[in-house]
Structure formats: structure tokens, C-alpha cells
Amino acid sequence: MDHEHVREVDPAVADALENELDRQRSTLQMIASENHVSRAVVDAQGSVLTNKYAEGYPGSRYYGGCEYADEVEELAIERAKELFGAEHVNVQPHAGTQANQAVYFAMLEPGDRILSLDLNHGGHLSHGHPANFTGQLYEVQQYEVDPETGYLDYDGLAEMATEFDPDIVVSGYSAYPRDIEWERIQDVADDVDAYHLADIAHITGLVAAGVHSSPVGVADFVTGSTHKTIRAGRGGIVMCDEEYADDIDSAVFPGGQGGPLMHNVAGKAVGFKEALEPEFEEYAEQVVANATALGESLSEHGFSLVSGGTDNHLVLVDLRESHPDVSGGDAEDALEEAGIVLNGNTVPGETRSPFDPSGIRAGTPGLTTRGFDEKDCREVGDLIARVIDNLEDEAVIAEVREEVERLCEENPLYEDA
Template identity: 75%
Template sequence: MHFDHLESADPDVTAALTDEVDRQNDTLAMIASENHVSEAVLEAQGSALTNKYAEGYPGERYYGGCEPADEIEELAIERAKELYGADHVNVQPHSGSQANMGVYLAVLDPGDKILSLDLTHGGHLSHGHPANFAGQVYEVEQYEVDAETGRLDYDELRAQAEEYDPDIVVSGYSAYPRTVEWERIQEAADAADAYHLADIAHITGLVAAGVHPSPVGVADFVTGSTHKTIRAGRGGIIMCDEEYADDIDSAVFPGMQGGPLMHNVAGKAVGFGEALEPEFEEYAQATVDNAKALGDRLQEHGLDLVSDGTDNHLVLIDLRPSHPDTTGKEVEEALEEAGIVLNANTVPGETRSAFNPSGIRAGTPGLTTRGFDEEACEEVADLIYEVVDAPDDEDVIAEVSARVDELTDEFDLYGEDSEGLVYE
């Protein structure tokens, strides 16, 4: 990648950006919410649209000179509608969290009741954590996964919804490795006469490709991030039936934000266009297959996977059964030193602090983008286990780091010899 103009204008920022490109190219990105977008998406997001205010919606802007912006936003909307089969799409939210905020603002009043999954069991901050706006503005009760199976208990969820009587039930998760049965959650929402918000931030691309069931047409509202498994411009998206369209659009603008980030909307349009190509289905299926291969090999090494496996793009590893004295943060830091970047994560029945929990979460979206197949992901699992088993052994870390260097050279990200599904 080149920063010709930036280098002369600001060498300090150039140096930091160059370091980041090198870091991404020379490490294995396994944070489940991260991915690598195409150079086309990068160009769109770095475009002159960053200069343009476009408050409002296509054809109804508050400023002049918005014709190209209108065209791009309409492309993003129509492509998203085609991908997901949604009646109405809003592509303006700056993030998945703000997409959730838009839904809450559209249909809830302060003090209304949210029923959502607990953060330590795989939920998300914006689903009602007390440190987040959702937990500060609304009354929140949270459900959990079964501590023994690591899976959602849909019957228990329905019973809890009937007792708590929420105004909205939130589904969709940040650390749940199994297929979500949207219809079962809709039954729980119906039993409480509540709205249903399905947050597909992590699995946006898997749903678009049809390798995970879609909540569109099931839930009242579907939100998501547009930069994870979908590999589009960074931001959020809201989808809903036409009956909620005006309320959602008004909640996003002027309800919660002013001008949309039109350069990010351009990146969304480009990424959605890429996801409409047949190759994207292959990518999404490979992401799931790679996660299963990763998880199976980790289990062969004796590590315990929450829910005993995975159906999607991530595995959640509970270190307590096999390595009771090792924390997730210790493993995260040791793996990063070796060039494998993932995150410490809470697990069901967590007994430690969320800042130094008992698990680690690993995802395959970024590896798959680079061109990793199941065999390569099995080798990555071997490397992860070596570090998990000896996080303080500098010789082990050095050996793993050396092999990571070989893998990143073989599966080059931005170079001319890239074998990834995007950077060819």
C-alpha cells in the first residue's frame, strides 16, 4: 500500500499507518469481529466523499450538491435489499451499536424493558449492559445460555419473557458459536407481545451468503455491522418491514446522528456488491468450514469448546477444564507476542473478572480472506495449543512466531503474491 501524499504531509502518521499495514500482513487476525476488506473498499472509504455533508436521505437532503451521494446510498440500499431480501434498509448508522440505538429510539420509551443475553454469556454491550447507553436508558433483564451445554434454552427464554413481559427481546450475539433459531426467539417475543430485534453483527456475511439462517422476515428489526463477515465499509445497517420504515429513518436521522459518513456508505455499497458475486458464497462457507476444522483440532488437543463445537465463524475456548491456572488474558498476550491476534473472553459460568476471564475467542473470517483452508487452520490450532500449554515459555513463543512468519508469507495479504479471496 502507498501513502505518497500523506508521507510528504505527515510522516508521523504515515509511519504509524505503515506499521499497521505491516502488523496486519505479518500477524494472523483471529479476532472474530475483524476481517480484511478489499482494496476497492479501502479506496471507496478513503474517497472524496469524506468532504460531503448529506444530511437527510436520497432525494430529500438538507444540503445541495448531493446527487453523487444519493446515487451511492441508493446503490448500497438496493444491494443490501437484494442480499437480504429486506423490505426496507437504512445504511446510515455509523456502527452496529448505533444501529441498535436507532431501533430502540424508534420503538421504545425511556424506562421500557429489554430482555437480552448477558454479556458474559455472549451478548453485547449495546444489548443492555449497565455501562452502555442501553442499560442506562432502559430497564434490562438478561437471559443466559445453559452453563452445561453452552447453548440457548429456547423454552426457558420463552418462560422468562412471559414472566418479565419485556417491550423488546434482543437476539444475535458476539460470542455464541451455534446456529440461532430465530423462529424460537420470535415465539418468545410473541408470547410477551414484544418486538424482536435480531442483531446479526457478527454473522452479517454468513446470513447474506445463506450459510446461516436469516432473521429477515422473522424478527421485526434486523441490525448488523457491515465490516465483519460481510467485508464492506465500516459501519452499521438496519433492516425492517416497510411498516417501520419511517420510524427507523427518523430515529437514525435526525434522532441519533446528523450527517452520514458518506465515504463509509460508499464502502458499504462496494462491499455489498462484492458479496453479491458467487465467490462470496464460497468465502462464507469456507469461513464456517475453517472454524469447524480449527475447533475440531483444538478439541483433539484436549481444549474445551463452549457448546462442544461451532456452527459459525468462531470458537469459544474455556480454559478452566484443561488449564485451570491459566487465564484468557495470559494466553491472549502470549499469542500476540507469537503473531496470533485473538481476544480473551468470558465463558458461561465465568468465575473470573471480565478483564481477565477464563476463555479465549478465535475467529476465521480474516484467515479465510487470506486464503487459509481447513488444513492451514488445523495447523493454526496446533500453534495456538502450543502457546496455551506454555504461555510463559519464550522458546515456544519464538518457535510459533517463526512458523507464523512462514504462514503470513505464504498467505500474503497485500502483496502481489496474495492467495486470498479478495486480494488477488
């Protein structure tokens, strides 16, 4: 990618950008919340819309000169409506957390009750963790997955909701590898007269493509990230029925944000257009097939997968049984040295620190964007196992690094950049 103008002004930043491009080209990006967007999305996000303040909404801005900003935002909204079948869409949140914040601010008062999945069991910080504003403003109770199966315990969730009487029930997760029964969670929320927020940050693209069940039209509110499995501009999105539209829009602006990042909204518009093409459904199907193949490969090497496998884009590996002396942090560091980039992750029943947990989380969106298929992902599983089985062996790590470089050359990234 051309960093000529950056280099003229700031060689240090230009060097960092070029080094990052080289890093992405030469390593396997397997962090489940990351992906590689198209050159078109990169160009849109780096466009002159970064210069434009556009506080307000299309047709009702607090600044002049917004006619083209309006055009771009309207395109993003209409494309999202078509992708997800939503009545109302707000594309201004800067991130998935800000999208969740908008729902909380619109529908809750400080001290109200949130029922959500525990972080160690696959939830997210913005669902009620004490380090996050949600845990500081609201009373939070958290449900868990079944420790034996790794699946959501829907009956336990229903019992907890009856006892806790929440004002909002949160579903949708950041480290849960199975399909979600949105209707069952909606029934729980209905039974206790609570709202239901479905956070599809990780599976936005899978839902859009129809390869994962959708909460749109089921849950009261659906939020998500726009840059993970969907490969659009980095940011967040809120979807709801028209009856909540004004409350949500007011909670985003002016409630939680000032001017929207219009260059990011442009990236969302372009990415949503790409997701409406028939090829995107093939991509999403391949993401799931690749995750299944990766999980099968790791299982064959004796690794324990939380829930025994996956229905979506990620696998969650519990190292405690197969490698009790290896932490997720140790595995993450050694794998990165070998060119495989993923993250240590907490697992159900976690006994270690979140900063050095007992598991690893691996996703296939980035690999699939590069063109990897099931055979490639099985080989990647072999390489991951080889590193973790030989964590201190620099020769093995160097050999795996060579195999990673071969895979990267066979599946080039930003070839024309």
C-alpha cells in the same frame, strides 16, 4: 498501500499506517469481529466523499451537491435489499451499536423493558449492559445459555419473557458459536406482545451468503455490522418491513446521528457488490469450514469448547478445565507475541473479571480472506495449543512466531500494496 501524501504532511501518522499494514501482513488476524477488506473497499472509504455532508436521505437532503452521494447511498441500499431480501434498509448507522440505538429509540420509551442475552454468555454491550446507554435508559433483564451445553436455553427464555413482560426481545450475539432458531425467539416475542430485534453483527456475511439461517422476514428488526464477516465498509445497517421504515429512518437521522459518513457508505456499497458475486458464497462456506477445523484441532489438544464446537465463524474456548491457571488475558498476550491475534473472552458461568476472563474467542473470517483452508486452520489450532501449553517458554513462542510468518508468506495479504 500508498501513504505518499500522508507522509508529505504527517510522517508520524504515515509511519503508523505502514506499521499497521506490516502488522496485518505478518500476523494471523483471528479476532472474530475483524476482517480484511478488499483494496476497492479501502479506496472507497478513503475517497473524496469524506468531504461531503449529506444530512437526510437520497432525494431529500438538507445540503446541495448531493447527487453523487445519493447515487452511492441508493446503490448500497438496493444491494443490501438484494443480499438479505429486506423490504427496507437504512445504511447510515455509523456502527452496529448505532443501528441498535435506532431501533430502541424508534420503538421504546425510557424505562421500557429489554430482554437480552447476558454479556458473559455471549451478548453485547448494546443489548443492555449497565455501562452502555441501554442499561441506563431501559429496564433490562438478561437470559443465559444452558451452563451444561453452552446452547441457548429457549425454554428458559420463554419462561423469563412471561415473567418479565419485555417490550423488546433481543437476539443475535457476539460470542455464540451456534446457529440461532430465530422463529422460536419470534414466537417468544409474539407471546408477550414484544418486538423482536435480531442483531446479526457478527454473522452478517454468513446470513447474506445463506450459510447461516436468516432472521430477515422473521424478526421485526434486523441490525448488523457491515465490516465483520461481510467485508464491506465499516459501519452498521438496519433492516425492517416497510411499516417501520419511517420510524427507523427518523431514529437514525435526526434522532441519533447528524450527517452520515458518506465515504463509509461508499465502502458499504462496494462491499455489498462483492458479496453479491458467486465467490462470496464460497468464501462464507470456507469461513465456517475453517472454524470447524480450528475447533476440532483445539479439542484434540484437550481444550474445552463452549457448546462443544461451532456452526459459524468463531470458537469460544473455556480455559478453566484444561488450563485453570491460565487466564484469557494471559493467553491473548502470549499468542500476540507469537503473531496470533485474538482476544480473551468471558465464558458462561464466568468467575473472573471481564478484563482478564476465563476464555478466548477465535474467528476465521480474516484467515479465510487470506486464503486459509481447513488444513491451515488445523495447523493454527496446533500453534495456539502449543503457545498456551508453554506460556512462559520464550523459545517456544519464538518457534511459533516463525511458523506464523511462514503461513503469512504462503497466504499473502495486500500483495500489491
